[in-house]
Amino acid sequence: MSGGTTIHSLQDARERSGSPGHGQREASLVSYIRVHNCVLRSLWRKTVQVSASVLCACFVALANSVDGPISPTNIFAPDSTPAHSIHRLSLFVLEVTGTIFMIVFSLLLYAVIKFRRKRRDDDADSEPPQIYGSNQIELAWTVVPVITVLVLFLSAAQVIHRVQDAPRPKGTIEITAVGHQYWWEYRYTQFGFVTSNELHVPVSEPQYPTPTFIALLSADVDHSFWVPRLAGKTDLIPNHPNWMWIDPQNPGLYLGQCAQFCGTQHAKMLLRVYVDSRADFDRWVHQQQQSAVSEPSVAEGGALFTDKGCFACHAIAGTGAAGQLGPDLTHIMSRDTLAAGPVSNTPENLRRWIRDPSVFKPGSLMPAQDLTDKELDQITAYLLTLR
Numbered sequence: 001m002s003g004g005t006t007i008h009s010l011q012d013a014r015e016r017s018g019s020p021g022h023g024q025r026e027a028s029l030v031s032y033i034r035v036h037n038c039v040l041r042s043l044w045r046k047t048v049q050v051s052a053s054v055l056c057a058c059f060v061a062l063a064n065s066v067d068g069p070i071s072p073t074n075i076f077a078p079d080s081t082p083a084h085s086i087h088r089l090s091l092f093v094l095e096v097t098g099t100i101f102m103i104v105f106s107l108l109l110y111a112v113i114k115f116r117r118k119r120r121d122d123d124a125d126s127e128p129p130q131i132y133g134s135n136q137i138e139l140a141w142t143v144v145p146v147i148t149v150l151v152l153f154l155s156a157a158q159v160i161h162r163v164q165d166a167p168r169p170k171g172t173i174e175i176t177a178v179g180h181q182y183w184w185e186y187r188y189t190q191f192g193f194v195t196s197n198e199l200h201v202p203v204s205e206p207q208y209p210t211p212t213f214i215a216l217l218s219a220d221v222d223h224s225f226w227v228p229r230l231a232g233k234t235d236l237i238p239n240h241p242n243w244m245w246i247d248p249q250n251p252g253l254y255l256g257q258c259a260q261f262c263g264t265q266h267a268k269m270l271l272r273v274y275v276d277s278r279a280d281f282d283r284w285v286h287q288q289q290q291s292a293v294s295e296p297s298v299a300e301g302g303a304l305f306t307d308k309g310c311f312a313c314h315a316i317a318g319t320g321a322a323g324q325l326g327p328d329l330t331h332i333m334s335r336d337t338l339a340a341g342p343v344s345n346t347p348e349n350l351r352r353w354i355r356d357p358s359v360f361k362p363g364s365l366m367p368a369q370d371l372t373d374k375e376l377d378q379i380t381a382y383l384l385t386l387r
C-alpha cells in the first residue's frame with residue numbers, strides 16, 4: 001500500500017486499450033491510494049482503541065464476578081502461589097490473543113464490507129490495483145508475530161520454571177497421593193499414617209511458609225489432580241511419579257475433580273482439600289495417627305468385617321485388616337463424605353453404601369456383599385465407632 005507498491009497490470013491494460021486521458025487517471029489513482037492509506041491508519045487506531053476498551057470491560061466484569069460468593073472451583077479466584085502464577089499468565093495470554101483477535105477480525109470485517117463485489121464491477125473491464133509485494137508490510141507481519149510468540153513463550157517458560165523449581169522451605173509437608181479407580185489414597189509418611197479421599201493441609205502463612213508437596217502416583221490408570229483454586233492440573237500416571245505443590249493462604253474447603261477420564265465413575269472421583277489452621281491441622285494429624293479403638297459393644301460388627309471379607313480390601317490400623325484395594329477406614333467417621341465426595345457421610349448412607357455401593361456409584365470397584373439386615377446393622381455400628 002506504500003513504498004514499493006506497483007500497479008503494472010492496470011497501467012498495462014490502460015496502455016493496451018490506448019484510452020485517452022491516461023496521465024489524469026494515474027493521478028487520481030495515486031490520490032485514491034493516499035486517501036486509502038489514511039483511512040487504514042485511522043481504522044487501525046480505532047481498532048486498537050476499541051479492542052482495548054472491550055478487553056477492559058471484560059476484565060471489569062470478570063473481576064466483579066469474583067466479588068460475589070466464590071465457587072469452590074472458580075479458576076478466577078486463585079488462593080495458592082502456583083494457581084496465582086497460572087491465573088496471571090492466562091490473563092496476560094488472553095489479553096494478547098484477545099487484542100490480536102479484535103484487530104484481525106476488525107480488518108477482516110472492514111475488508112469484507114468495503115471491498116465486497118459491487119454491481120458496477122460486473123461490466124467494468126478493469127482489474128483492481130495489483131500489488132506485487134511490499135517489504136515494509138512483509139517485514140511487519142513477520143517480525144510482529146515472531147515477537148508476540150516469543151513473548152508468550154518466555155512468559156510461559158518463566159511461570160513453569162517458577163512453579164517447578166520452587167524451593168522446599170523448612171516447614172514443608174510432604175505427602176503422597178495415589179489415584180485409584182475411583183478414589184484417592186493419601187499417605188502422610190512423614191507422620192506415619194494413611195487416609196483417603198479428604199486431604200488436610202495446613203494454611204501457609206507468608207512469614208512462615210508451610211507448603212505441601214504432593215507426590216502423585218497411580219495404582220491403575222491415568223488420573224489427574226486438579227483443584228483449580230490451588231494449582232494447575234497434574235496427572236497421576238502409573239509407573240511415572242509426578243509431583244506438585246500448593247501453599248494455600250486461607251483456611252477453608254477447596255474442591256476439585258479427577259480431571260482425566262479414568263473409567264465409569266470418573267465423574268464421582270472428587271477432590272476435597274481441607275486447609276486447616278496450624279492448630280487444627282496438628283490436632284487432625286494427632287487424631288489420624290491413633291489406631292482404631294475396639295469397643296466391646298460393636299464386637300460382632302468387627303468380627304463380621306473379617307468374616308465377610310471386608311478386610312481383604314480395607315485397612316483399619318490396630319486390627320488385622322490391611323487390605324489395599326479400597327480406602328483406609330481407620331478414621332472413616334472423621335470424613336464428611338463417602339466414596340470420594342459424592343455421598344455425605346451419614347449413618348444411613350454408610351449402611352446403604354455397604355449394602356450396595358452401586359446405588360451411589362454404579363461401576364464402583366467395591367462389590368455388594370451378601371449381608372442380612374442384622375449383619376448390615378452390626379457392620380455399620382462398628383464402622384460408626386471408627387472416628
Ligand code: HEC
Nearest residue numbers: 182183308309310313325326327338339340364365366369
Ligand atoms: C473387593 C474389594 C472390596 C471389598 C471386599 C470391600 N470393599 Fe469397601 N470399598 C472398596 C473400594 C474400591 C472402595 C472405593 C469405592 C469408590 O469410591 O469408588 C470402597 C469403599 C468403601 C467405603 C467408603 C470409604 C470412604 O473412604 O469413603 C466403605 C465405608 C466401605 N468400602 C466399607 C466396606 C465394608 C463394610 C466391606 C465389607 C462388607 C467392604 N467395604 C468390602 C473395595 C472393597
Ligand SMILES: [Cu+2]
Nearest residue numbers: 223258262269
Ligand atoms: Cu480418576
